[in-house]
Amino acid sequence: MSQPIIDSRSISKNYGSFRALTDISLTIRKGEFIALVGPSGCGKTSFLKILAGFEQASSGELFIEDREMSDVPAAARPTRMVFQKLALFPHKTVEENISFPLRIAKVPAAERAERVRGMMDLMHLRHEYLTHYPAQLSGGEQQRVALARALVSRPGVLLLDEPMSALDAKLKKSLQAELKKLHRELGTSFVLVTHDLEEAMMLADRICVMVGGRIVQLGVPLDIYRRPANRFVAGFIGETNFLPVSVASTADGLSVRPLRGDQTAALLGADRVSPEAHGDAGLLLIRPEDGEILSGAPSPGMWTIAGTVDEKFTKGSSTQYRIRTEALDVPFVLESSGFDTAHIPVGAPVSVGFHPAKSYLLGDRP
Numbered sequence: 447m448s449q450p451i452i453d454s455r456s457i458s459k460n461y462g463s464f465r466a467l468t469d470i471s472l473t474i475r476k477g478e479f480i481a482l483v484g485p486s487g488c489g490k491t492s493f494l495k496i497l498a499g500f501e502q503a504s505s506g507e508l509f510i511e512d513r514e515m516s517d518v519p520a521a522a523r524p525t526r527m528v529f530q531k532l533a534l535f536p537h538k539t540v541e542e543n544i545s546f547p548l549r550i551a552k553v554p555a556a557e558r559a560e561r562v563r564g565m566m567d568l569m570h571l572r573h574e575y576l577t578h579y580p581a582q583l584s585g586g587e588q589q590r591v592a593l594a595r596a597l598v599s600r601p602g603v604l605l606l607d608e609p610m611s612a613l614d615a616k617l618k619k620s621l622q623a624e625l626k627k628l629h630r631e632l633g634t635s636f637v638l639v640t641h642d643l644e645e646a647m648m649l650a651d652r653i654c655v656m657v658g659g660r661i662v663q664l665g666v667p668l669d670i671y672r673r674p675a676n677r678f679v680a681g682f683i684g685e686t687n688f689l690p691v692s693v694a695s696t697a698d699g700l701s702v703r704p705l706r707g708d709q710t711a712a713l714l715g716a717d718r719v720s721p722e723a724h725g726d727a728g729l730l731l732i733r734p735e736d737g738e739i740l741s742g743a744p745s746p747g748m749w750t751i752a753g754t755v756d757e758k759f760t761k762g763s764s765t766q767y768r769i770r771t772e773a774l775d776v777p778f779v780l781e782s783s784g785f786d787t788a789h790i791p792v793g794a795p796v797s798v799g800f801h802p803a804k805s806y807l808l809g810d811r812p
């Protein structure tokens with residue numbers, strides 16, 4: 447798991463005068479599952495295409511399996527790519543589609559047949575589909591055939607460009623689960639481009655957040671969620687509340703206090719402070735699940751904010767409240783597990799409690 451399979455060194459990409467990627471340095475380990483996330487146009491697909499050999503970097507170096515890739519064409523790389531829009535051959539059967547890379551590699555017919563059937567089993571595709579054409583299969587089945595075709599030549603790296611975005615929610619969930627299982631069983635490195643942050647958190651060992659053609663954060667999902675690099679990443683990865691605070695240095699660490707309201711100051715440990723936070727002001731990141739609507743006295747160390755329920759949504763497994771407060775210009779978002787058993791009506795006055803020492807301090811710039 448620790449050996450690198452992909453080593454991208456300061457890769458940049460220009461399309462004419464437009465710079466799509468700047469200084470992308472990323473090492474992906476053997477067997478690792480990496481998700482590339484970021485807003486539309488941030489360069490995720492461009493980077494994937496450079497890894498696959500469908501685009502050339504304008505500068506920088508790319509090593510895959512310790513080999514420099516600038517002169518290695520796509521077909522000769524240990525990478526295979528699965529696209530968002532299916533790229534199956536419509537006039538070839540499922541068997542011909544999956545065996546295509548093996549034909550190119552001149553694998554003997556008997557071995558081809560065996561490996562294709564092995565992939566059908568792995569992808570939970572019935573063998574009777576072998577003689578079917580792609581149009582005769584459902585969207586999810588077609589995407590599984592595309593995965594089978596990409597994996598049949600046993601690539602070291604599977605590149606996935608939003609392979610599930612065209613599928614309906616239920617199919618997507620089942621394919622996500624299959625993908626995770628497949629990754630565990632095969633030991634192949636997966637690089638997944640996705641817009642779906644929940645998908646990235648569910649599947650990836652590490653998430654790489656890109657903005658404007660640059661990597662802004664690379665880390666395990668929990669770190670990206672709990673210790674985002676800046677306000678943009680925090681807001682991009684899940685819903686969040688940003689409470690403006692004043693910051694003072696003390697002998698015991700940083701002390702914070704809300705700009706509005708008269709709470710006692712709270713001390714933050716060094717692991718609760720973003721490296722980009724500095725000066726005497728900041729934003730305290732409070733995730734919706736970290737707040738609670740108090741029914742009694744707050745527990746020691748809690749800060750409380752008074753407000754009124756502006757809206758509430760029942761999501762099935764949880765209930766979300768949006769609470770208007772004096773402390774924030776936008777509603778405080780709070781999520782509690784389960785149904786709204788307390789039956790707190792919209793318009794009701796409430797007291798929101800949370801532990802500042804468990805939150806994370808960001809700089810106050812966007």
Ligand SMILES: Nc1ncnc2c1ncn2[C@@H]1O[C@H](COP(=O)(O)OP(=O)(O)OP(=O)(O)O)[C@@H](O)[C@H]1O
Pocket residue numbers: 461464466484485486487488489490491492493
């Ligand atoms: N062949 C091309 N010629 C010119 N510009 C391009 C080309 N391919 C991509 N771009 C531009 O480069 C930028 C990055 O595109 P890319 O497709 O890599 O982004 P992305 O993060 O994958 O976006 P999305 O999430 O919308 O798919 C975009 O502004 C895009 O318009």
